[in-house]
Amino acid sequence: MRLLTHNFLKCNEENCTGGYPLQIKLDDTSSENVKILEQDFNKEFVKNVLSKVDYDVLYNTAKQFGISLLFSYTSQHLEDEGFLNSIHHALFKIHIMEGSLICPQCHVSFPIKDGIPNMLKGN
Amino acid sequence: MSEARGEPGSGTGAGARFFCTAGRGLERFLMREVRARLAATEVEYISGKVFFTTCSDLNMLKKLKSAERLFLLIKKQFPLISSVSKGKLFNEMQRLINEDPGSWLNAISIWKNLLELDAKKEKLSQRDDNQVKRKVGENEIIIAKKLKIEQMQKIEENRDCQLEKQIEEETLEQRDVTTKSENFQEEFQNDIEKAIDTHNQKDLTFRVSCRCSGTIRKAFTAQELGKVIGIAIMKHFGWKADLRNPKLEIFIHLNDVYSVVGIPVFRVPLASRAYIKTAGLRSTIAWAMASLADIKAGAFVLDPMCGLGTILLEAAKEWPDVYYVGADVSDSQLLGTWDNLKAAGLEDKIELLKVSVIARCVLWPMLYTARFMKLPGCPFGKSEGNVESDGNCHCLQKVLILLFLTFHLGKSLS
Numbered sequence: 448m449r450l451l452t453h454n455f456l457k458c459n460e461e462n463c464t465g466g467y468p469l470q471i472k473l474d475d476t477s478s479e480n481v482k483i484l485e486q487d488f489n490k491e492f493v494k495n496v497l498s499k500v501d502y503d504v505l506y507n508t509a510k511q512f513g514i515s516l517l518f519s520y521t522s523q524h525l526e527d528e529g530f531l532n533s534i535h536h537a538l539f540k541i542h543i544m545e546g547s548l549i550c551p552q553c554h555v556s557f558p559i560k561d562g563i564p565n566m567l568k569g570n
Numbered sequence: 571m572s573e574a575r576g577e578p579g580s581g582t583g584a585g586a587r588f589f590c591t592a593g594r595g596l597e598r599f600l601m602r603e604v605r606a607r608l609a610a611t612e613v614e615y616i617s618g619k620v621f622f623t624t625c626s627d628l629n630m631l632k633k634l635k636s637a638e639r640l641f642l643l644i645k646k647q648f649p650l651i652s653s654v655s656k657g658k659l660f661n662e663m664q665r666l667i668n669e670d671p672g673s674w675l676n677a678i679s680i681w682k683n684l685l686e687l688d689a690k691k692e693k694l695s696q697r698d699d700n701q702v703k704r705k706v707g708e709n710e711i712i713i714a715k716k717l718k719i720e721q722m723q724k725i726e727e728n729r730d731c732q733l734e735k736q737i738e739e740e741t742l743e744q745r746d747v748t749t750k751s752e753n754f755q756e757e758f759q760n761d762i763e764k765a766i767d768t769h770n771q772k773d774l775t776f777r778v779s780c781r782c783s784g785t786i787r788k789a790f791t792a793q794e795l796g797k798v799i800g801i802a803i804m805k806h807f808g809w810k811a812d813l814r815n816p817k818l819e820i821f822i823h824l825n826d827v828y829s830v831v832g833i834p835v836f837r838v839p840l841a842s843r844a845y846i847k848t849a850g851l852r853s854t855i856a857w858a859m860a861s862l863a864d865i866k867a868g869a870f871v872l873d874p875m876c877g878l879g880t881i882l883l884e885a886a887k888e889w890p891d892v893y894y895v896g897a898d899v900s901d902s903q904l905l906g907t908w909d910n911l912k913a914a915g916l917e918d919k920i921e922l923l924k925v926s927v928i929a930r931c932v933l934w935p936m937l938y939t940a941r942f943m944k945l946p947g948c949p950f951g952k953s954e955g956n957v958e959s960d961g962n963c964h965c966l967q968k969v970l971i972l973l974f975l976t977f978h979l980g981k982s983l984s
Binding site: 448452455456460495564567 | 868893895904921922923924925926929932
């Protein structure tokens with residue numbers, strides 16, 4: 448599961464109103480709970496996707512994985528390849544393989560197994 | 571679709587005349603596709619078949635996505651009248667050849683030219699080492715499928731074309747092809763070389779594949795009719811029949827609307843994709859559905875009930891610069907999708923989620939458009955339209971309700 452997908456997921460528990468963003472908890476017992484996989488960089492595509500994500504959520508989540516993005520950006524930054532590359536890395540190359548997503552409000556936990564988050568397990 | 575007398579295959583000058591078989595309801599998609607992809611002209615259709623003229627080479631023709639099979643047209647004319655005596659009918663059939671043998675020879679030479687051109691291109695690209703390795707990989711899949719489908723084609727030869735049966739039968743599985751790959755690689759090349767290597771036309775071996783439907787089927791079997799044509803071909807051109815491994819295959823379809831004769835351009839149906847390991851939905855329909863979504867670069871596309879991911883695979887191949895998400899409620903289906911993604915090399919293009927469409931939505935509200943289009947034959951509902959999201963995102967539920975209403979209750983969508 449990429450950080451891009453994480454950016455769009457929320458808790459669906461009954462009566463939960465504040466279930467976004469979900470907190471990522473990695474599975475420490477697993478040997479490979481995060482993978483970094485190469486992906487072709489497409490400038491226009493990254494710009495397009497960037498306009499659709501919640502940037503604050505991305506910034507905070509990327510920090511968790513040791514990526515420090517710019518706190519905020521302007522339209523000038525959109526032409527800076529270095530900036531776009533960092534976005535590309537954060538959004539597309541980090542794959543969370545084993546862990547769970549935890550709702551900040553109701554603390555329900557959605558497991559991630561083999562990179563696929565299971566949104567059915569409202570516990 | 572009235573025609574004057576008969577319609578021979580045209581020469582290479584203005585392009586060659588082809589036809590494709592297509593599933594019912596997909597003709598519209600195919601017509602649009604041949605115009606867009608192949609700059610086809612003189613495009614027309616009769617139920618189940620789309621006819622067109624194009625100058626494109628095999629590479630472009632191979633890319634057709636909404637067609638079942640592709641043929642070079644030899645002859646298309648008015649249907650044979652089956653209410654006459656056997657003798658008269660057989661005479662009619664023989665006239666298909668005797669009347670205009672030029673169109674037969676013409677089509678065959680066009681076919682050989684196409685294959686020659688393709689073989690030359692293959693040889694050129696095989697000089698590059700990297701490409702050879704990739705091709706072996708591709709060919710493994712193509713050839714494993716080709717073999718399986720050839721076996722099925724032999725069974726199907728004298729039956730009517732029934733799409734439902736094909737869907738059941740075509741559960742292609744990836745076997746261990748590493749040992750077979752070298753042999754198959756050679757065979758594949760040999761096929762092309764065999765077809766080209768007929769300096770003397772008399773060397774040609776052929777097989778007739780006859781399909782009948784409608785009233786003619788009630789009076790005669792496809793086997794009988796195929797035999798009549800076969801004998802007439804032997805008499806007229808002097809070729810030998812070879813039922814197992816012919817160089818040339820002749821395809822004849824007779825029904826109440828037309829009589830069509832053609833040469834299949836590829837042994838493997840276009841509908842069988844090299845990049846789909848395990849098919850869920852039929853690939854042609856999956857592609858057609860994806861094309862309805864009007865996907866543009868940079869879009870987000872969600873398949874909330876992706877099954878084995880067939881629609882997403884077709885979409886990702888055609889529109890690559892897009893963020894695809896597949897969701898399903900079943901673990902085994904998701905595993906199957908993952909397998910398919912790996913086999914196609916598309917794991918970096920498509921994300922997977924385990925989601926239930928009847929549970930509350932897990933997607934953070936974002937504006938979306940769900941497009942629906944009534945396909946011909948669907949008896950109710952508006953023809954087409956968009957469903958726009960509102961502030962409260964219940965998108966997955968909305969999609970489900972839409973489907974429920976159209977298929978189960980027959981309600982009109984407004």
